[in-house]
Amino acid sequence: MKHRASLLGGIAAIIATFVVFVIPFLFIILMAFKDRQQSALRDFSWPAGFHLWDNVVEVGQTRNWMMITAFINSSIITVASVTLLVVFAAMVGFVLARRRTRWNPLIEFLILAGLMVPPAVVPTIWVLQGLKLFGTIHGMILIEVAYNLPFSIILYRAFIATIPRDMDEAAVIDGARPLDVFFRVILPMLWPVTVTNIVVQSVGIFNDFTNPLYYLPGNANATVQLTLFNFQSQFSTAYNLLFTNILLITIPPLIVFLFFNRQIVAGMTAGAVKG
């Protein structure tokens, strides 16, 4: 009886999640396979022909290969800012967890403030202009690092607290200097949290729309999200292209997810919940 009940429950869950979660994705995929006329109907029908490749090519060529440029820009921003985030946040988390000083409460307050306080947009543009970084990829990378540091630091700090200090001391006795201790002993042991960090931050930064909208204006440096948004107004009738675009820019986050899927829950257990 019990088995039967759980089987029925499982089937109900599968049907419910299929309707709520899978159908919207099937819709995106089906639309990406259609030609312009059929996609204009915006219905849940089977594609009349295989037009995915034509759509991909057309999306790619639009506005002088802007989509390709955007893909490159977004990838550079994501990889660079996630790399900096991992190293800098782990450094802060390491020292913050290991050394108690009277400055710790202030640093912890600043981290919490960074999680809560919404960035002051126009003053940030003003600062970026002063530094000649407004509208540049470099500026965008530093902005993503600044905004996402607090969350990364919290994850790292909670996890480093679970690594015994004996590790550091053994390394010091073997003659390791601080940088050796950190990069060769501690950082490798942080891998579970680093994975969580890489997944969460890279998906978030690649999918970021608001910050590039403010800090990265102009077509030369457009990111994929901005390109998609502008695409929407330009091709308001070419639904096949619009949905091909959505499908294409979902691929990189999907790859990251498939790579690290199993380790996400482990990292969350280690970091977010205990923190």
Add this chain to the structure above:
Amino acid sequence: MTAIAATTVEGKAPARKRRGSTYPGWFFLPAAIIYAVLFLAPTFASLYFSLTRWTLFDSVFIGLDNFAQFFREPFLIRGLVNTVLYAVITSGLKVVIGMALAIMLTSQIVARGYLRSVIFFPVLVSTVGVGITFTVLMHPTQGIINETLALFGIAGPGWLVDPRLALFSVALVDVWKGVGLATVIYIAGVVAIPKDYYEAARIDGATKWQNFLYVTLPLMRPATATVITLSFIGGLRTFDLIWAMTKGGPGFASDTVASVIYKQYQAGFYGLSTAGNVVLFVLIAILVVPLTMFLNRKQGHE
């Protein structure tokens, strides 16, 4: 932050000099510089610039005029109310649904891997992509949602064109997109509960419902605190989904503080836009600080 490094090293010397050098204060520096220049400095600058009429080159001090204007405009008040409503709805639903899904997905259920992946998948899709997709699905006459409802003889509402509904429709899509992350956090919370507690409860003859109420629920408090804090702050700041789906419309029906800030920025009212930032900042401080204090205090009782 250099000051921090200097004083702490001095304070610890000389007995613990060796330990101090294993954890050098300059490890804070790269993060501190980026954070101070691009986050702290603009935040403090915003306190001044919100009191000015500002063109990015010149600023004229005008006192509290921006704030007065902010609270005089009825649609700005509407934006403020919408922001709170949106945050409460989205974080509330994410807690309830996320918790239910996590309990379901940690039990012996068929197709667990499939269910986990499917629920998490929307987290990976960009907010703009989700917004565009649901704008099409929610079209009042040609959208699939209403066409399906029509098959059952139900006249579907104008999800995004009805001013009374637009904000709620966007909030529902937000939950659809974000509930996967809440579920993962809750799964981590459920997995972390030691099995002994359930065994003890079983010996005491606890029912399934009692198990949930007296073991699972209290021990998931840290996870709940994380989910509520993250999704509530996210909800208060929400911009991208609103902008992708309704641009604050119809009229100003789904405007939030964040979309008002962007509209003022676009229109070149930089001082007013910055004042909006300060209002949002104060709103978050008033609502989130007591909330986190409450959540953490309860945690201390266990």
